[in-house]
Amino acid sequence: METKDFEFRPTKEGVRSKSPGVIGRLSNFARNKTRHSLNEKTSNSTTFNEKSKKDLHREFQKCRENNDLRLDLSSNDITCIPSSIRDLTQLTELFLYKNKLVQLPSELGNLVSLRKLGLSENALCSLPDSLVSLTQLETLDLRHNKLTEIPSVIYRITSLETLWLRYNRIVSVDDDIGNLTRLFTEISDFFLFTFGVANSTYGSICRPFCISDLVKLAEGSLGRISNLYLAFGYSNPLYRQIKLKMIDLRENKIYSLPSTVGKLQSLIVCLLSYNHLSKVPDELGQCVSLTQLDLQHNDLSELPETMGNLHNLVRLGIRYNKLRSLPSSIEKCVQLEEFIVEGNHLQQLPEGMLTCLPRLRTVNLSRNELSGFPQGGPQQFISAVRQNY
DSSP states (O other), rough: OOOOOOOOOOOTTOOOOOOHHHHHHHHGGGGGHHEEEOOOOOOTTEOOOOHHHHHHHHHHHHHHTTOOOOEEOSEEEEEOOOGGGGTTTTTEEEEEEESOOOOOOGGGOOTTTOOEEESSSOOOOOOOOGGOOOOTTOEEEEOOSSSSOOOGGGGGGOOOEEEOOSSSSOOOOOEEEEEEETOOOOETTEEEEEEETOOOOSSSSSSGTTTTTTTTTTTTHTTTEEEOOOOOOOOOOOTTTTTOOOOOSSOOOOOOOOOOGGGGGTOOEOOOOSOOOSSGGGGGOOOOOOOOOEOSSSSOHHHHHHHHTTTTOOOOEEOOOSSSSOOGGGGOOOTTTEOOOOOOOSOOOOOTGGOOOOTEEEEEEEESSSSSOOOOOOGTTTTOSEOOO
């Protein structure tokens, strides 16, 4: 699989970091980038411009009479969905983005043909159990709500392929997540498992990585998943038979990583910036397929010697940590092209380390406590396109 480069640039306060390009094609639906297309009128869709309950009934009636498959009621300040929605059994897509919904009617479970349900930017704290009847539901968008846990009914909607939960208040993930064996989406020649648990409030990992839970599942159901996108969230029971190639856990409150991360030997991109990591487990060195490792803006005081096992590493971002030294084994990362160690407490680098890295093109050692240029001076980076000391 081809993975696009990810720039290790610090983000401004209050600005959401961008997801890696490799994910962009799939996650547009969840990041509102195609919201305009969801609101477009077609011969087979209905839009709503009024707010009252009476008008909602009228809209439902019109939708039913026209046999519309798609209904978009987004951005209408709706506080309550009438029970008459139960009659719209033909609907395959229902969008209720950006309203004021606190709860959903149980009658929503009557929409047995539904494949897409968009509920982001509401005030939902729970979901009705009747949603278990939505046996065709493939995409469920619950971003920007007030969920403190994943509603138990979700674990029983086994048809789900894409689930968006970012920007909620979720503090844990139940073991029953393993029931969702179809939770992946095919895009060209790779698969993306999408499970964004939003801005987790727990500081340490309650059940570290929950990694062993899905091992019992058949390889046929999960073995093709190649990318795990957990932006703003951290808790998911995946590895081994799932050949993960990407993990995005940026901007959480993670204090430690489990040693079982070393089991992810197909991992290519690992993004862990803006957390509270004070150390990295030695087992990270077992992720020998890694080409990009982002550990910026953490509390790291040291890195393990096993870093030298990452022979395929191309980009290493460790700026703004508390590093006072670097492992000499980094000189074995001979594919390294980008070395960003700005904003630490380094007084020197391991002797001759940089001269052993012939492919370096971007070097940033600024805002450290170095007394001068590292061994060899700046001339050793004559081919570098960017250098900063």
